[in-house]
Amino acid sequence: MCVYVFRHNHGGADVSELIIGVDLGGTNVKTALVSRDKKVLGKDSRPTRAEEGPEAVMTCMAESVEAVIAQTGARRDDVLAAGIGAPGPMNWQTGVVYSPPNLPGWKNVPLADEMTKRLGFPVYVDNDANVACYGEYWLGAGQGAENMCLLTLGTGVGGGIVVFGQLLRGIDGTAAEIGHLKVMRGGRACGCGATGCLEAYGSVTGMVRTAVEGIESGRKTILTDWCKGDLKAITGKMISDGIEQGDEFCRWVMNETGVWLGIGISSLINLLNPEKVILCGGMIAAGDVLFDPIRKTARELTFEVPANRAQILAAGLGADSGVIGSAGCALARFESGI
C-alpha cells in the first residue's frame, strides 16, 4: 500500500479538493483518495465480507473510506464526493443496486443513499465496467482519446464506452454490454439467455468451454492429466500454466479465445471508430499469446481507416482502473449535477 505526502502543491492546483473512489468487488473492496487534479494520494484494500450481506459490506466500505482518509491525513471537509463502482444490474441515477450475482443477499439496495448517510458527503454509484472504462479514459491508457472502449476479461466480458468524452450509458443505463455482441448465429448459449454472444467465447468461462470441447473432440493435452479426467475441474489458470509448459493445445485454446475477441472488437471498431480499445482483467496476463490473435483478427475484419486508427492496448492502471474511475465518475457527476 502506497501512502503519498498530502497537501503539497501540485503545480498550483488545489489538492484540498478530494474525491474518493471505491471498487466494490465480490472478493475485495478497494478504495483510493484522488485529488481533483488527478493525483492518487492514498489507497486501501480489504476483504469485502460479501457472505455477511449488504450491511456488513457497506460497513466495510465505510471503514475503508475512513482508513484512506486517515492514512493520508486528509480533512473530511475537503472531500467533495465519493464514487462506488459496483457490479450490476443497477440504476446508476438512483444508486439502487438490484441483485448482483456475486453479492449474496443483495436485493434493491439503495447503495448511494445508504453510503451518503454513512459518509456525510455525496456518494454516486456506477456500473463497475463503466467506471473502469472511465478510469482508463481519465488517467490510464485512454488519456487523450475522445472515443474509446474497454473490455473487462474475466468470468464474463464486461464493457464500457466513452464517446464525446462521456460514458455512453443509453436511455436506461444498460449500454456498453460489449460481452453481448453477437459473433455467431446459433452459437453457444450465453448466461444472458441469448446465443452466440462474445462472452460465451471470449471470457475465461468461454475459454474453458473451448478447452473442454477440444478435449471432448479428441485433442491431446496436459490438461487431461491435470484435471484427472474431470473436465469440469479445468480452470483458466490451468490453461495459462499449460501454455508455460509448452502445451500446444493450451496455446491453441488461448489463440481461439483471441480470435473470438478480435471478431467482437472488429464490430466495435467499425461501429465506433475509436482511438483506443483497452483490455483489462485477469486474462490479459497471458500477454502476446492473447493480444496477437486479437489484433490480427480485428485488423483483418475491419475497414482500413478505423483499423489503422484503433490501438488495442492493455489497461494502463492495471487492477486500479475501477477504483480510480469510480473517483473520476463521481467528480464528473458532482460537477455536472447528474
Place this chain on the structure above:
Amino acid sequence: MCVYVFRHNHGGADVSELIIGVDLGGTNVKTALVSRDKKVLGKDSRPTRAEEGPEAVMTCMAESVEAVIAQTGARRDDVLAAGIGAPGPMNWQTGVVYSPPNLPGWKNVPLADEMTKRLGFPVYVDNDANVACYGEYWLGAGQGAENMCLLTLGTGVGGGIVVFGQLLRGIDGTAAEIGHLKVMRGGRACGCGATGCLEAYGSVTGMVRTAVEGIESGRKTILTDWCKGDLKAITGKMISDGIEQGDEFCRWVMNETGVWLGIGISSLINLLNPEKVILCGGMIAAGDVLFDPIRKTARELTFEVPANRAQILAAGLGADSGVIGSAGCALARFESGI
C-alpha cells in the same frame, strides 16, 4: 412535387432563415428547402446524370438548388447554408468525396468547396446514411430520442447513430458502419473484405444470395421458373413478387433476412440502449414479413430492459430522410461552426 406558401409566420418562428438539403444518389438528385423551424417549404427531384462525371453532377445539384429556391419564392439572402448527403467514402470535415462506387469518375472531388463556390453560401457534405439518420432524429420517427440508430436496407446495409443528440462519427468520421457488424464467424465473404458481416446477409444482395443458396440446395420455388434457370438473374423484386404470389420459399428467404437483421440489431441494442432503431430503404416495403422476424429475433437475443425500450420502426420520412437530414446536418454544423 409539393409547393408551400412561403414567408408566412409559423407560430412566431423566423422562416426567413432557410437551409437547403441535397440528397446525392447514383440515380436521382433530390433537394429540399427547409426553414430553421423544421418546415419543409419545397422540394425538387431530377436525374443525377452520374454517367457524365463530377462536373455535370455538380451542375445538376446547383440547378436543383436554384429550382427549389425559385419554386418557393425564397430570397437567396435568406439561405444560411446547404448540406449534401453523398455516398462514401469521404471526409465530412473537408468535404472531399473519395471514390464512391456509384458515382463513376469521382476521385477526391472537393465537393463542399466546389458547391460553396457555385452557390455562394456555405455547403457542408456528409455521409448519406448519417444524414438519413439525422433526418429521422430531427424530423422523422426518431424525434424525441436522445439515442437512436438507423439502418438503410438496400444493395448494402448503411448505418447512422445518434447519441447524446449528436451524430456519432468517430475520430476519422468512419463510425456507424452497422452493415459491418459481425454476425457469423467464418460466414459469407463481404464486399468490405471481411467475412460474416451483417451486410452479406441483411441487404438485398444478401437476401438474393440466401435465395440462390436455397435453390442450389434443392428448395422448390417459383423463382426457378421466373429466372429461367439463370440464378444470377434473381432480384430482390422477384422475391417480393414471389411472396405476393404465395411462394413459401420466398417468404422463408425474407424471414431469414429478417433473422439476420435481428441478430445485428440485438448487438446494437445491447451496445447503445437506444430509444429507437429505424429502418429505411427499399426493402422495408416488405412490411411485416420482414419486420416480424427482425423484432422477434432482436427481442430474443437482447437483455430485457433495453429490448423493452427499443422501438424498431420504419422511417417516418419515407424516402426523404436523406434530403431533410442533409438540411438538418447543415444547420447543426452552421450553428456549431464545425
